[in-house]
Amino acid sequence: MTSVFLLRRFATFVATLLCASALVFAVLEVLPGNAAEVMLGPTATPEAVEALALQLRLDRPALQRYGDWLAGMARGELGTSSAYGTPVAELIAERLVVSLPLAALAMGLTTVLALALGLYAAFHHGKAGDLGVMVLSQVGIAVPSFWFAILLILLFSVKLQWFSAGGFPGWSVEAGGGLWPGLKALLLPAVALAVVQAAVLARVTRSAVLEVQGEDFVRTARAKGLSRRATLWRHVLRNAMVPVLTIMGLQFGNLLTSAIVVENVFYLPGLGRLVFQAVANRDLVVVRNVVMLLAAAVVLINFVVDLLYAWVDPRLKVQDR
Structure with missing residues (x-):
């Protein structure tokens, strides 16, 4: 660069x-x-x-x-919370150990689901599989994450009793938690957040792949005898990643902000619940700093996405000179 x-x-x-x-x-x-x-x-x-x-x-x-x-x-001095009497930096640090793993897990699930479904739909364009993915993605976009979270609780916590309905055991084994109990507590909230985001990203991935497939260099690769699958993986996917990366960058920021509602549904002690409690307590010092932190996270993620653009498509560096 x-x-x-x-x-x-x-x-x-x-x-x-x-x-x-x-x-x-x-x-x-x-x-x-x-x-x-x-x-x-x-x-x-x-x-x-x-x-x-x-x-x-x-x-x-x-x-x-x-x-x-x-x-x-x-x-790193953000003042003191009037409601808790604790430095805001300490409150945020305590809640980030829940919110960051939740957002990362949700983003991982979003990426895997969206890329798999989007590529499958593009590879089977115009067939039943493509139509099925489009219908599922439309349903996913229409479903609010907090409502889907309640459905997950009713199914997997109340009926099947596979997961806890809420709370977070912590990452420390000594305190009764640990890696697996912590991940298990975050799995349902991550799924609730990922479904809506994956639905959007799957449609973007499909559209980007189909657009690149119509380019001349793709037809040239096919004319040289390269199989359709090999052309998709070697030539189409990298060129289709620019709009996909844009949406992924925005979605990670959206996951942090959308977690405000979902964390309250699952009673997770993350940033979302901290904001909710701070608003209820009129703790403006906490509200201001947490909102700024979320805004900074979105801006930072978009900055990283800009750098990834240049790596995926070197033509952007030439245009920027």
Whole structure:
């Protein structure tokens, strides 16, 4: 990759992060009333509101508080939760050990299911298999992840009793958990998240593969005697990965945000449940930092996808010069 390509992509990454941080900060700034009043509720005494306002440094100008927040994030200092009395960085670190494995497991299931179904549909274009995949994907897109999560609980937890209906045992064997119990607790939530995403990605994969199959270089490869299957794996798939990577990058960010609802359905102590509890407790310090973290994750994933573009399709580096 050329240095100019990397520099431009990194500059875009930093600029997007700054815009996202300004937007998150501004949205919470325009809430009606003082942030301390919002956090403490209408029954709070003026003394308590004033004390919390001083703790949150609300007496300072907005630009100065925004700069302090950015500097604190750069140092890993995100403030203290008013509801828990715990540093926000510690709360987020505790919840990431659940949310990140859940998102990774869901993304793995999404990729395997989507690529398998999309390639199968493209390879059997116009046949019954193609029609079946399209019907299944349409149903998958129409099903909300939280509703599918409830169906999974009713089937596998209530009726078959193969999985727990909720909760997370932890990754530590000493605490009664471990690798397998932890993965088992995350499997149903991951499936609930993956079904909708896999349905979308399967259709994109099918469309991308069919589009590339109509290119001249594919017909040339077939004319040289290469089998249809070999042409698909050697020539079609790599060229069809650019739009697929785009959707995959967006989907991983969507998995982190969609987990807010699914984690609450399964009572998982992840970032989603933390956001839900912070909103219920009016803990704006936690809400602001977690929302910024999710936004940064989406921006970072898209930055990585841009780099993968250049690896998959070197023509993009030439166009960017």
